[in-house]
Amino acid sequence: MIATSLALAFSLSMDSFAAALGRGACSRRSGLPEAMRVGAAFGICQFAMPLVGWGIGIAFASLVESVDHWIAFGLLLAVGGAMLRNAVMNSDDGAEDDCRPVKSARSEWLALLTTAIATSIDAAAVGAGLAMVDVDMVTTSALIGAVTFAVAFGGVLIGRAAGSHLGRWAEMAGGVVLIGLGAKILLEHTLG
Numbered sequence: 001m002i003a004t005s006l007a008l009a010f011s012l013s014m015d016s017f018a019a020a021l022g023r024g025a026c027s028r029r030s031g032l033p034e035a036m037r038v039g040a041a042f043g044i045c046q047f048a049m050p051l052v053g054w055g056i057g058i059a060f061a062s063l064v065e066s067v068d069h070w071i072a073f074g075l076l077l078a079v080g081g082a083m084l085r086n087a088v089m090n091s092d093d094g095a096e097d098d099c100r101p102v103k104s105a106r107s108e109w110l111a112l113l114t115t116a117i118a119t120s121i122d123a124a125a126v127g128a129g130l131a132m133v134d135v136d137m138v139t140t141s142a143l144i145g146a147v148t149f150a151v152a153f154g155g156v157l158i159g160r161a162a163g164s165h166l167g168r169w170a171e172m173a174g175g176v177v178l179i180g181l182g183a184k185i186l187l188e189h190t191l192g
Contacts, residue, residue, distance in 0.1 A: 004181065005140045009147035011177035012050075012126060015083060015119045016042040020152040023115075024159020031160050039153030041112050045120040047145025050127030050137065057131025069189030072129035076182030079122040083175030126178070133185060 020038050027034050123144060130137060 004184075005135070005143050006147070007177055008126065008140065008181055009144040010151070011080075011173075011175075011181070012046060012120075012123050012144055013042075013148040013151040014173060014175075015086075015122065016046060016116075016148050017151045017155040018087075019115050019119050020155025021159035021162075023112075024156035025162075027156065027160060031157055035153045035156035038112065038156045039149040041116040042119065042152040043145045043149030045116040046123050046148035047141050049117075049120040049123040050130065050141045050144055053124035053127025053129075054131045054137045054141075055127075056124075057128035061131055069132065069186050072132045073182040073186040075125045075129040076178050076185070079125050080175040080178030080180075080182065082122070083178065084172055087169070087172040087175065122178075129182075129185075 020035075020042065023038055024031075024035070127137070127141070130140065
């Protein structure tokens with residue numbers, strides 16, 4: 001189960017990695033403090049959102065018990081498919097298009113928080129799907145948050161060195177893994 005949770009954590013962190021690459025490519029701040037700040041924002045949101053989704057899923061679990069594996073599959077397929085679509089549709093975007101000057105420190109924090117929340121919405125959907133299967137959600141969420149912190153931290157540093165061109169490929173890989181996890185849940189529940 002730890003391997004599945006780790007695969008899930010890396011998959012969910014790929015959109016954060018892509019966003020962190022872009023922030024690193026555009027950042028005018030010193031590398032390590034900015035990487036720490038971005039990593040913490042993304043990691044905390046990715047830790048919290050699966051728990052929120054899981055709580056919502058638990059609240060409605062008795063209503064959907066007979067089709068829970070289909071719901072988990074559908075949510076993971078939708079999130080993974082959206083990640084793949086975004087990676088393909090944004091393949092021509094350059095980092096320079098996203099490098100807009102920020103007016104104040106407050107608006108910069110707001111932009112970071114908005115990006116962190118936006119990239120973790122899919123984690124809430126996955127958390128709702130995980131309410132339908134037997135999983136230690138606190139450990140899984142902690143792993144998702146820790147992996148996302150590390151991946152976003154590294155993404156900022158890599159983005160400063162290499163630009164944001166790697167983000168599209170990371171998001172594609174994350175989408176494929178999420179679809180694979182959804183298929184695994186569906187097969188385990190329908191085949192035995």
